[in-house]
Every structure is written in structure tokens, then in C-alpha cells.
Amino acid sequence: MHISEGILSAPVLAGGGLLTAVGTALGLRRLTPERLPRVAVMGAAFFVASLVHVPIGPSSAHLILNGLCGLILGWSAFPALLVSLFLQALLFGFGGLTTLGVNTFDMAAPAVACAWLFGKACNNPARPRLVFAAGAAAGALAVALGCLATATALFLSGREFIPAIIALAAAHIPIMIAEGLITGWAAWFLAKIKPELLR
Amino acid sequence: MSNVLFELRRIDFAYDDTRPVLRGLDFTLRRGERVALTGPNGCGKSTLLHIMTGLLKPSSGTLVAFGRTRREEKDFHEVRRRTGLLFQDVDDQLFCPTVIEDVAFGPLNLGLDRHAAVRRARAVLGTLGLDDFEDRITFRLSEGEKRLVALAGVLAMEPEVILLDEPMAGLDETAARRVEEIILTLPQTLVIIAHDTDFLARLTRRTLRLHAGRLREAPPDPFPSHASPADAPGGVQSIRTSQERSKPCTKP
Amino acid sequence: MTCLAAIGSNSAVSRIDPRVRFLTALWLAACTAVVRNPPAVGFALAAGLALVAAARIPPHRVIRRLVPLNIFMLLVLLTLPWTVPGRPLLNIGPAVLTAEGLQRALLLAARGNALMLMMIALLGTMEVTDIAHALSRLHLPARLVGLFIITIRYIEVLHHHEFDRLARAMKSRSFRPRADLHTYRSYGYLLGMFMVRSFERAERILRAMKSRGFDGRLPALEAPPLRPADIAFAVSTAFAGIIMLGGVLP
Numbered sequence: 023m024h025i026s027e028g029i030l031s032a033p034v035l036a037g038g039g040l041l042t043a044v045g046t047a048l049g050l051r052r053l054t055p056e057r058l059p060r061v062a063v064m065g066a067a068f069f070v071a072s073l074v075h076v077p078i079g080p081s082s083a084h085l086i087l088n089g090l091c092g093l094i095l096g097w098s099a100f101p102a103l104l105v106s107l108f109l110q111a112l113l114f115g116f117g118g119l120t121t122l123g124v125n126t127f128d129m130a131a132p133a134v135a136c137a138w139l140f141g142k143a144c145n146n147p148a149r150p151r152l153v154f155a156a157g158a159a160a161g162a163l164a165v166a167l168g169c170l171a172t173a174t175a176l177f178l179s180g181r182e183f184i185p186a187i188i189a190l191a192a193a194h195i196p197i198m199i200a201e202g203l204i205t206g207w208a209a210w211f212l213a214k215i216k217p218e219l220l221r
Numbered sequence: 222m223s224n225v226l227f228e229l230r231r232i233d234f235a236y237d238d239t240r241p242v243l244r245g246l247d248f249t250l251r252r253g254e255r256v257a258l259t260g261p262n263g264c265g266k267s268t269l270l271h272i273m274t275g276l277l278k279p280s281s282g283t284l285v286a287f288g289r290t291r292r293e294e295k296d297f298h299e300v301r302r303r304t305g306l307l308f309q310d311v312d313d314q315l316f317c318p319t320v321i322e323d324v325a326f327g328p329l330n331l332g333l334d335r336h337a338a339v340r341r342a343r344a345v346l347g348t349l350g351l352d353d354f355e356d357r358i359t360f361r362l363s364e365g366e367k368r369l370v371a372l373a374g375v376l377a378m379e380p381e382v383i384l385l386d387e388p389m390a391g392l393d394e395t396a397a398r399r400v401e402e403i404i405l406t407l408p409q410t411l412v413i414i415a416h417d418t419d420f421l422a423r424l425t426r427r428t429l430r431l432h433a434g435r436l437r438e439a440p441p442d443p444f445p446s447h448a449s450p451a452d453a454p455g456g457v458q459s460i461r462t463s464q465e466r467s468k469p470c471t472k473p
Numbered sequence: 474m475t476c477l478a479a480i481g482s483n484s485a486v487s488r489i490d491p492r493v494r495f496l497t498a499l500w501l502a503a504c505t506a507v508v509r510n511p512p513a514v515g516f517a518l519a520a521g522l523a524l525v526a527a528a529r530i531p532p533h534r535v536i537r538r539l540v541p542l543n544i545f546m547l548l549v550l551l552t553l554p555w556t557v558p559g560r561p562l563l564n565i566g567p568a569v570l571t572a573e574g575l576q577r578a579l580l581l582a583a584r585g586n587a588l589m590l591m592m593i594a595l596l597g598t599m600e601v602t603d604i605a606h607a608l609s610r611l612h613l614p615a616r617l618v619g620l621f622i623i624t625i626r627y628i629e630v631l632h633h634h635e636f637d638r639l640a641r642a643m644k645s646r647s648f649r650p651r652a653d654l655h656t657y658r659s660y661g662y663l664l665g666m667f668m669v670r671s672f673e674r675a676e677r678i679l680r681a682m683k684s685r686g687f688d689g690r691l692p693a694l695e696a697p698p699l700r701p702a703d704i705a706f707a708v709s710t711a712f713a714g715i716i717m718l719g720g721v722l723p
């Protein structure tokens with residue numbers, strides 16, 4: 023889901039940068055010193071998880087985890103993902119420097135949306151099945167929304183990207199399912215063992 | 222079928238090239254043996270067990286396990302099915318929320334369906350006296366309980382060989398005794414890393430010492446007070462020699 | 474080996490002050506990202522190659538970092554030539570491959586690679602801690618820089634001590650990832666356990682850092698003054714950017 027360097031048009035890059043700057047400012051305002059370990063750990067985990075390849079059908083993909091990130095961090099997903107994506111661009115060549123704003127927005131905005139939609143349901147340690155369902159929905163929806171945002175950025179950069187968008191969306195359908203299940207079980211695990219992380 | 226299960230020849234291994242951990246190590250493990258592995262901290266005992274199960278790959282040397290030379294990742298799938306490894310740090314091993322799921326994890330990987338895997342996990346928990354542990358949260362068990370559950374996870378795979386990495390370290394007297402009793406009754410071929418010489422004397426006659434990257438047969442105990450492993454552990458207070466632990470590892 | 478290792482480099486480029494390198498990287502990236510005519514993109518690509526050469530980075534490391542970009546570019550190269558209207562070069566059924574489409578796809582690919590080369594040369598050779606210092610001296614929000622610092626500290630610990638070990642223990646119990654529910658459930662639990670353990674460890678690390686006086690900010694080490702070489706480098710890259718932008722203007 024990382025958009026590479028060199029593809030998007032200048033206004034789209036600038037717009038993405040601006041939206042991410044606003045999101046990050048909001049996230050930083052909520053980033054009190056007590057919450058720092060949680061946010062940094064999620065950022066680090068998000069980074070490490072991108073090194074894990076999960077088999078999906080005959081192929082494999084690396085985890086995205088923006089849904090889980092949103093459930094645990096809320097608005098702080100913006101700064102956490104910004105740092106993490108910056109490091110991924112720098113060290114592995116995923117995404118890029120000029121696309122950092124767009125890519126962060128594409129992953130963090132769905133994370134925040136999922137936190138808003140499913141956060142309450144996940145904060146329910148007594149009902150693990152509900153937590154699993156909400157977690158799974160958040161995991162899958164975050165990928166879907168991220169894909170939609172990515173598609174929008176490409177579409178705004180040129181109509182000629184439509185076939186590429188379709189290919190990208192198709193590739194993300196199985197990822198959505200796998201992410202959903204994995205996020206669901208991770209949320210179920212957290213609800214059982216450390217529910218305060220989902221608060 | 223040959224009774225040699227593992228045959229390691231001239232194994233070299235280093236985490237980083239400037240500091241070799243194993244240098245030209247030879248090791249033969251035969252069916253039915255119970256081998257004690259000793260040596261100061263940081264000498265590479267855990268590393269050796271991880272090499273035997275293919276979790277780490279030696280930079281040179283040959284490894285024959287169960288009659289076949291094993292080199293690549295896929296060669297080790299069978300080795301891992303037949304060899305159980307109890308990790309030094311139990312927290313590395315337990316990752317499922319509940320005990321029953323963690324113990325059933327191995328059998329599921331062996332291809333059992335959920336029903337059969339859970340049944341087998343229950344049976345193993347039963348033999349270890351952990352019947353009512355099923356739904357306990359792994360993360361909140363005591364150290365001793367964690368060790369037993371991790372051991373149950375290994376036993377549930379019904380391995381032929383079990384590699385135990387300091388199974389009693391960090392346990393209090395009671396918990397250590399309980400783990401010890403269980404280990405003494407295991408019928409499998411065993412390799413055990415331990416520092417407690419009394420316990421080792423009860424368990425085995427073959428002790429290997431890892432030193433400067435190689436294994437040496439340690440001289441047999443001149444006064445084997447508990448010669449046979451079948452001997453029940455009779456209330457002997459084990460005196461842990463802290464000497465052995467704190468001795469610095471002489472690095473070349 | 475850590476996953477955070479910078480590309481080792483001892484060269485004229487790696488001796489440039491990190492602040493200057495960071496700012497020039499941003500400037501060159503911004504200029505390159507907006508250019509669209511072939512000569513300017515060609516110039517950017519040449520500049521990227523020149524920087525990588527000057528930084529004396531082994532080619533295989535450069536290529537490895539270009540892989541993700543070019544997988545994406547492959548998608549672009551395969552689709553754009555058929556979707557941009559223009560002079561037809563090839564007809565296959567209803568599909569038309571146009572010269573304009575081909576040119577545009579190649580241009581985007583060249584621009585993407587140019588951007589990535591610049592970033593590899595200027596930032597890829599910097600240790601993450603140097604980047605943290607540069608960010609802090611460039612007066613980014615202190616909380617963001619603090620988050621950056623702690624995140625890189627955790628990544629090192631987590632990657633080695635938590636994730637690898639959990640994953641290795643799973644492997645020793647014959648776990649082999651497949652596309653099935655057992656795998657997804659196991660990964661979910663692995664992640665959950667990873668989070669819990671990471672979080673507890675993170676709190677311990679932070680406590681230890683605080684006990685040594687860390688308050689979310691980097692201790693202000695004295696910034697070394699800029700050398701003439703740094704200034705010369707900044708000026709010449711500023712020029713290079715202007716030349717590129719000049720190509721955009723009529």
C-alpha cells in the first residue's frame with residue numbers, strides 16, 4: 023500500500039503532506055509523556071511487522087496492521103505511523119520521502135476512523151467474541167479504506183492510473199481478509215491479557 | 222536402522238565473524254542416551270541446541286540427523302517434528318492466550334485436526350498433573366508453571382529426542398524438584414543443559430563440557446551416588462554450585 | 474546485525490553535515506517530484522547516480538533498495554502505455570499502445586528512481602541516531618523527535634529480543650506459515666504477545682532512560698559548525714535544483 027516515489031502529481035503530494043501535518047499535530051497534542059511508550063512501541067511494532075511475510079493464497083504479503091494501530095493509539099496513530107513509514111522508506115525503500123505525507127495519511131486516517139468506529143466494542147474484555155468481531159472488522163476496514171485513499175491519490179494524479187488502481191485493489195482483497203482475521207485474534211488476545219492496551 | 226540420531230562434525234558457528242562461538246565442534250548422540258551439557262555462561266550451549274534443530278545454520282561442518290544430512294531449511298522440518306526443544310527462556314515459547322491452546326499448537330502443526338490436537342494436549346497436561354490448567358492464561362502463570370506448560374507443549378509433539386535448555390534455572394526449590402522428577406521419568410533420548418551436578422549425576426553418566434567452541438567428555442563421577450536414572454529422586458537437597466555459573470567464559 | 478543499520482560509507486558525501494544532507498535531500502526531492510519534461514528528469518536521474526557514486530555505495534545495496542520502487546513501477550509500465558491517449562504504436566484487439574503513454578510511463582519510472590537514488594545517497598548513509606540529531610537541530614517538534622528516538626531504540630530491542638525469539642520458538646514446534654486459519658490465528662496471537670511483551674519492556678526501558686535524566690528530548694550536544702565543504706555542497710545542490718526547475722518553466 024506504499025505509493026512509490028515519482029508517480030503522484032505535485033498537488034496530490036502537497037495535499038497529502040498537509041493532511042498528515044494536521045493529523046500529526048493533533049496526534050502529538052495527545053501524546054503525553056505517559057503515553058509515549060505505548061505510541062513508540064506501536065510504531066516499532068508496525069515497523070517490525072512489515073518484515074513479516076504472511077502467506078495469502080499462493081503468494082505472500084507483509085502485514086499492514088493499521089487497524090490494530092488505530093485501536094491501540096487513536097489519533098496518535100498519525101505520529102507513530104509517520105515515524106515508522108519514514109524509517110521504512112529510509113531503510114528498505116518502501117514508499118519514499120516525497121510520498122511520506124500521502125502514505126502516512128492513507129494508513130493513519132483509516133486507523134483513526136476504525137478507532138472511532140470499533141474502539142468501544144474492543145474495550146469489552148468480558149465479551150471476547152465481540153472483541154474478535156470488532157477487531158476483525160477494524161483490521162479489514164482499515165486496509166479497505168487505506169486502499170481507497172491510495173486509489174484516490176492515484177486517481178487525482180491522472181485518469182491513466184485507473185487500471186493500476188484496479189490491479190492494486192484486487193490484490194488487496196485477500197490481504198484485507200488475512201489482516202482482518204489476524205487483527206481480530208490479536209485484539210482477542212489483548213482483551214484477554216492486557217485489556218488496558220485497547221482503551 | 223542405525224542408533225545414531227545426531228552426528229555433528231566440525232561445526233563452526235559465529236553470530237558475528239569476529240567472535241566464533243563454536244569452532245570445529247563434534248558431537249554424536251545415540252538413541253536412548255541421556256547427555257548432560259555443561260559449560261560456563263555464554264559458551265554456546267543454547268546455540269548448539271538451536272543448530273541441532275536448524276534454527277541457526279552453521280557456517281561450516283556437517284550435520285546428520287536421523288540418518289540424513291541436513292543442510293537447508295526444508296531438511297529440518299522432519300528434524301523438528303522428531304526433536305522437541307525446551308527453550309531457556311520460557312517466555313519465548315509461550316505465546317497463546319490459554320494453556321490448552323499453547324499445548325495444542327505443536328500437534329496442530331503436525332497436521333492433527335483441532336479436536337485431536339486438543340485431546341492430545343489434555344492427555345499430556347494430565348500426565349504432568351496440570352489437569353485444571355487448561356483455561357489458565359499463560360502470561361500469568363508462575364515461572365515453575367510456565368516451565369511445565371512449555372514442557373507439555375514439547376511433549377505433546379511426541380518427539381523422539383528432547384533437548385532441554387536449563388530446565389530448572391530460575392525456579393524455586395519446589396518447582397525445580399517437580400520439573401526434575403518429570404525429567405527423570407522421560408523415556409526419550411535427552412540432551413540437557415544444566416549446572417546442578419547432583420541432578421545430572423542422578424540423570425546421566427555422560428557429561429560433556431563445552432569449552433572454547435568444542436565439546437569434551439567430562440571424566441565420569443568417581444562416586445556415582447545415584448547411578449541409575451531409574452532411581453527415584455530421593456529427597457536429596459540439591460546444592461547448586463554457583464561457582465560454575467559465574468566462571469567467566471574464556472574466549473579465544 | 475540490526476535491521477536499522479545504515480549503509481556504511483566513508484566518502485565525501487557521508488562527511489557532509491547531517492543537517493545539510495537532510496535539507497538538501499528535501500530540496501532535491503521536492504524539485505525532482507515536480508519536474509515533468511524529459512531533459513529535467515534526465516538531469517535528476519544523472520544527479521541521483523552521481524550522488525550514489527560519490528557516496529561510494531556498493532551497487533548491490535543500491536539495487537536492493539530500488540526493488541520495492543520498481544515493483545510498483547512495473548505495474549505503471551505495464552498499464553500506462555495502454556491508457557494514455559495519443560499516437561498509436563501497436564494495436565492488440567481493442568487495446569492501443571501509444572507513444573505518449575510509453576513516454577509517460579518511462580518518465581515516471583526515471584523520476585521515481587532518481588528520487589530514490591538521491592535519498593539512498595544522502596540519507597541512507599546516515600545512522601538513524603544522526604538523523605535524530607539533525608531533526609532535533611532543525612527544530613522539528615520536540616515530541617516528534619522524542620518519539621522518533623524512542624521508536625528506533627525499541628525497534629532494535631523488539632526485533633532482536635522479542636519477535637525473532639518468539640518466531641524461532643514457533644518454528645521449533647514445526648510451525649510453517651500457510652494460507653489457513655491456524656496460521657492467521659497463530660500470527661494474531663504472536664502479534665498480541667509481541668505487543669504485550671514489547672509494551673512491558675518499553676515501559677522498563679523508558680523508566681531506565683528517565684532514571685538517567687531523559688525527559689523526551691535529546692541532550693543538546695553541541696552542533697559542530699558547518700565547514701566550507703558543507704556550504705559548498707548546499708550551494709551546488711541548490712543550483713542543481715534550480716536548473717531542474719528551470720526545465721519546467723517555458
Ligand SMILES: Nc1ncnc2c1ncn2[C@@H]1O[C@H](COP(=O)(O)OP(=O)(O)O)[C@@H](O)[C@H]1O
Pocket residue numbers: 236237242260261262263264265266267268269
Ligand atoms: N542472537 C544473538 N546475537 C549475537 N550474539 C549472540 C546471540 N545469542 C547469543 N549470542 C552470543 O553467543 C554466545 C553464546 O551464547 P549461548 O549459546 O546463549 O550461550 P550459553 O547458552 O552457553 O549460555 C554468547 O557470547 C552470546 O552473547
Ligand SMILES: [Mg+2]
Pocket residue numbers: 266267268309386
Ligand atoms: Mg543458554
